[in-house]
Amino acid sequence: MAAAVHKARELFHHGSHGDRKNSDGKKSLSKQESRDLEEEKHQLMEYEEMKRPLSPSQIHEDHGRKMVGHSSHVLRQEDFELVKTLGTGTFARVWLVRLKNTAKGDQNKVFALKILRKVDVIRLKQVEHVRNERNVLAGVAGHPFITTMVASFQDHDSLYMLLDYCPGGEVFSYLRRARRFNEPTSQFYAAEIVLILEFLHEKEGVAYRDLKPENILIDAEGHLKLVDFGFAKKVENRETYTLCGTPEYLAPEVIRNTGHGTAVDWWAFGILVYEFLVGQPPFWDQNPMKIYEQIVEGHVRYPSAMSSEARDLISGLCNVDTSKRLGNISGGAQRVKSHPWFGNIDWDALYNRRINGPIVPHLRGPADTRNFDEYEPEGSQREAYTREMAEKWDDYFKDF
CATH class of the missing domain: 1.10.510.10 (Transferase(Phosphotransferase) domain 1)
Known part of the structure; x- marks a missing residue:
């Protein structure tokens, strides 16, 4: 019965951009952008080290000063190694990721990266839902029992939310x-x-x-x-x-x-x-x-x-x-x-998480994915996000 319930739910429930370029013909970072990126990466590693919950008043009042929940103007997808797909939806895919070129000992500091393609978000009329999701997660970042959106960012084609990784699964x-x-x-x-x-x-x-x-x-x-x-x-x-x-x-x-x-x-x-x-x-x-x-x-x-x-x-x-x-x-x-x-x-x-959870997942390490299903690779056929679409829609995504 439980499996049937789960299946029925799944069937019903559908419910300044990336200019940076490199030797592949892409524009490279300015010195200031490089410094900002290194600072951002350092903060990500620092957050992953601490990961302590904020008090309700800190979460509510410090939207602009929190280490988490901010919009990043320097992070890009190419800063991360995509390790494994953790989940897929009609317009999003969530990856287990780690930062590239990290210091020794930081390789086990992993995140979940939710990637939403702008074309699909628009086609499926999910623009308002996606904006709500990003802004609500920014507002609640730091709560002990809500997934922490560490940062959001975007490039020409996609929107990104960098989240805490929860290795225990559903x-x-x-x-x-x-x-x-x-x-x-x-x-x-x-x-x-x-x-x-x-x-x-x-x-x-x-x-x-x-x-x-x-x-x-x-x-x-x-x-x-x-x-x-x-x-x-x-x-x-x-x-x-x-x-x-x-x-x-x-x-x-x-x-x-x-x-x-x-x-x-x-x-x-x-x-x-x-x-x-x-x-x-x-x-x-x-x-x-x-x-x-x-x-x-x-x-x-x-x-x-x-x-x-x-x-x-x-x-x-x-x-x-x-x-x-x-x-x-x-x-x-x-x-x-x-x-x-x-x-x-x-x-x-x-x-304050001083009480132990009743079920503690058995894990081989911080990057263990055994509690997540296997998913098909992403298809290569993608509709382009055109200049005309960008002119019409990019303002809606400015919070990212």
């Missing part, structure tokens, strides 16, 4: 192998997600809108990292109407198209906790329309083995009425954190 893979997580494991992961949603909603005014196990990775120490912010949107206190997400995790107000805000994430969080504990989501059918009918009805069936505290939490989160939904009512995320199901969680120790 939480979904561990859930599928275990069939279900026990209560302590579920509580640990759920608590880290509460801290993510609290920050996104209350500090940044951002609705994530695609919470599911496939978008949560496990890092080398066994902590979660939320990835894929393509549907994330700064909504503040406004409502938005875009239909996006994954069928089993959609909130009723999204299906009804009555306007939605950050409350959709608390609904999806309830579905996620249920899936952690049971092994499959509460609303499921081969036909997405049947799933939508079940969701709008909002009747969750609980296994007899599920604890009363877990049932109470999920029923509070999966309330069809947003004015009564836990997380969206007065008190916000704090009401979720103070729920009895989270009674054993030390929230401060958790945020």
Whole structure:
């Protein structure tokens, strides 16, 4: 069943530029650009060495001064060795990369590089989503449980986001192998997600809108990292109407198209906790329309083995009425954190990663890719990004 659910999700879910040249006929760097590039590389290595979480106030206030989340005007794709594809989408490919020509001992400092071809982003009408993703990731860079966008950059053809590498792979893979997580494991992961949603909603005014196990990775120490912010949107206190997400995790107000805000994430969080504990989501059918009918009805069936505290939490989160939904009512995320199901969680120790993760991946080293699938090589047939397209669209990509 879990594999079928995963497959159905995949089928549904589609959801100053590179002038530098070298001896191949490309323009070379000026002395100042060379110095800036070396400084940038040094900072990347320094960040990779430290990698400590910033406090919520540091993340929120220091957008311009943070070591991470910035737009780089000197980094280019040719500064990186592309080691292996970690994932592909309809308009993006994510690579494991390391910086070229690094000092001895730095070869194991690796990153994930998300490459988005401008032509595909435009053709698939993803310009706004891509801009949202870059800007939201810049705003939240440094959070302990959100993938860190270290830097973004671009060249004539492509957009790039340099991200933390999470060698543990998807939480979904561990859930599928275990069939279900026990209560302590579920509580640990759920608590880290509460801290993510609290920050996104209350500090940044951002609705994530695609919470599911496939978008949560496990890092080398066994902590979660939320990835894929393509549907994330700064909504503040406004409502938005875009239909996006994954069928089993959609909130009723999204299906009804009555306007939605950050409350959709608390609904999806309830579905996620249920899936952690049971092994499959509460609303499921081969036909997405049947799933939508079940969701709008909002009747969750609980296994007899599920604890009363877990049932109470999920029923509070999966309330069809947003004015009564836990997380969206007065008190916000704090009401979720103070729920009895989270009674054993030390929230401060958790945020600062002083508690060990329940599943620590077995790794041969920092660049181990055993937890990621093999992918076909990239096709050589590519549509050109023309001068006319650049004149029309490049201004949209200026934040990169």
